[in-house]
Amino acid sequence: MKHSNVFVQTAVLSLLVALSLPAYSWTRALTFEQGAIGSKAQSGSDQDFDDAAGGSYITDERVLTGSKAAKLTVTGGSTAFGEWGGIINYPELLRKGDEVWFSVNTYFPEGFNYDSTGGGGHLKFLRIHAQKSDGSNSGYNDWYMNPEASTVPHKFIYEGQQQWFEFGAPSDEVQRGRWETYEMYIKFDNVPADQGGTAVVRVWKDGRLLREITGAETLNSSSDTSDRAHLFTYWNGAAPKTQFMYVDDIVVTSDTPSNRDASGNPMVGGASSGGGEPSVRPAAPQLNVE
Template sequence: MDKRLVVMLGATFTMMLAGPVFGWHIANDCEGETLGGRPADIEGVFWGAETTLSNEQVSTGAQSCKFEIAAGSEGWPSEGGPLEWGAIFSFLEDVNVGQEVWLRFDLFIPAGFDIWTNTGMLKFIRLGTRIDTRSTGAMDILMGVPSASLWSADLERDVKPPFVASFEGAPKLKMVGSRPRNDVKTGVWETYEVYAKIGVSGEADGGQSIVRVWKNNTLIANLANQITAVDETGRMTGLYLFTYWNGTARSDQHAYMDNLFITNEKPANIDENGNAFIGGETYVKESQNSQISVITAPKMTQLAK
């Protein structure tokens, strides 16, 4: 099988194109560029203006990517202006209806991080979507503001979830995880992974669409009724990590990201529920009382063919 490996300048960034089917992956470990500098933008990758390479907190290697946002900023000004908060990773090929994508990264949230917005949800993992004629927003995984009560149509009651899923093309909030078990932990590296199969109706309703979310290798959401496209031309185009802060940040904030991996090829690892996932090393085990336990799992070494 013909394979081509392209190594880009800057933070270690690889793309694999595998024939005869166009398979790809994107990997970024925040290594290979000058400590303290902003990572270089390359084709398909754009870093927020306030992003720097840091050794203050590191998951693996010598550096991580530090995202920052200033008090009073939206992160990506609605009146116009450059992206400040987070990063954008365009997929090497759009993920169309019936196709799949997996993504995973490590995240360090420092103590005192203010999870607050004027919507009750902080934009976090955002999969950009569109149809032939227009953008359809993002398939979002958002952090729930701890003090905010959100209406769950599925549960028919207000809840205070640690995370929320919502497709901006057809908004309907779906609760992800439970408190305190799946709360965002501070002062420790955590791993987040998302899988999406694109479709106009959910797998539970006889369609194709499904979204899964893992936190520290534990499946915290299996959304078999989550739609991800508004018509058959729907597709996902890239990952928007953070990027916009509704209502502006109340104070200066920062977070660290490391070991990003995105692929459209089915991973070889299988979770305890029988689902294919990237998996790999993690440092925190989800526990009922929210105590921190350090664990490890084998790193992913191959992709299923």
Template sequence: MATSDSPLNVPNVTLAVARLEPGGGGVSPPSGTDDGTGAEFFEDFEGLTVGDDITNTVFDSGFQVYAADDQASVGTKSARFDNNDGGSQTGIQKNLSSMLGQGDEIWVRLDARWQEGWLFNNNIGWKFMRVHTRPVGQSNAGYVDWYNCGGRRDQGLDSVAWYHRSEPEADYDIRAAGSSRAADQIIPGEWHTYEMYVKFDTEGVDNGGTALIRSWIDGVLLEEVRDIGTMADAAHEVDRVHICTFFNPPTSAPFESFDPVTEQTAASAGAETGSPQAQSMWIDRMMIRTNANPPVNTDSAGNLCIGV
């Protein structure tokens, strides 16, 4: 496997995440490997031509994502997302083959690696993994999100690396995720496995509904969110998955980068409009499953998951 972290000579796009120690819950990684049989979507990028723009071939939308062989978690190839300095447009979108609705479930799993020296923006979260909801036949009713905190410190996010957000909730409910910033933060230059699960309902399981959000890093349960809804209306539908599709700039000055390793901030002209620098990340072994053909693995708490 190649190890160079120098960006390709091509424009914009984003992705990734990592960590040192298992986070919240202490749940052990599942055993067994999912080969993708019957999955809604599975791509390991091995059959692609290096350098090809796969934004609208492997995926359905996005911004300049390329088949690459300079990094891979398994095999020799991956998908590379290149971000421009100051660029906000990034990432990929994958449409579902059929709509999901109330009571349905989705699992999204991928390996991700950020280049060494990766920077987030300060005072704003970073959109990592998202599932889109909408009124039937209309455009948008909000996303169910997994964010990296970046340098965000409000709403109790000063001591964690991740949070979940449900836009379909009236107040965009935010829930901190993980055990600590140090334990769960990404480690640029390393491959790790990330998975999110969502069950769709207007109320969380703790409030009489069935809605749930779970996330795992390297097969270890990071967080389970039980008290917020994941759709605004029982008649709404779920149509697609987004991975790193917008690099949020801070909403106001100061415009600064945030280093996840040192937790230091620095003035950044790029942060005013998007990525604080030109930088790349890679994904591999991306899989989507739904309750139509769910995973067969479980973690040690009995939760179904695709796993590592």
């Protein structure tokens, strides 16, 4: 009996120690520096996309930092899954109570048309996937871009909740011909902060908080997990024309960033949101973009 008590006490102590240890944190940083110019930006490197990036290429035509970036292409008339943008897998699943930051630097050339004519008339942009315990889809935490010249340029929805949250002034829509930084933060919970839970969404552009959303669920169930992030990947209603844009220095992380916004919220930030001039090479001639 004495030995049994010792065993139980040791097991309980081990459990308490395990629970007190900090959660494993990870960071995916996509800089696109390892690939050869002109190769697919889905090579198996941890510095580029993991899936659905058939139209994304390593380029030096337009670069924010370093010597390379990614050129994202889309074919007119296509909804383009497997071609447009890409998927970033997590090194480890995130669960209720965990957090994730998803930051991307974008360059939309003059003439780029980001309007969507189907699926509600908005373009899928930054997307955080949630899944059920059996691995099946449970919905996306989706940042959408509304069509150009909309009164409100952006909106968020968690597909498991089906409630829209709009944000941004007209001046916060895409500005072509320059690098911009967009970032989304998710605190995972099936109960919104407004209802006593911890689910929170924050969205930034160029380091400025556009909205803190406290009325959204970010999981459908307490047992759901998040396994990956999507940049674009599907064009609702089909792309209006064949065209391309650039991205650089994408970060997806569960590790609390050291940067803070004006309200003190942790954020990744980015080279294009710090006020400095990005490293830019002259753009290549734009062929077959109509």
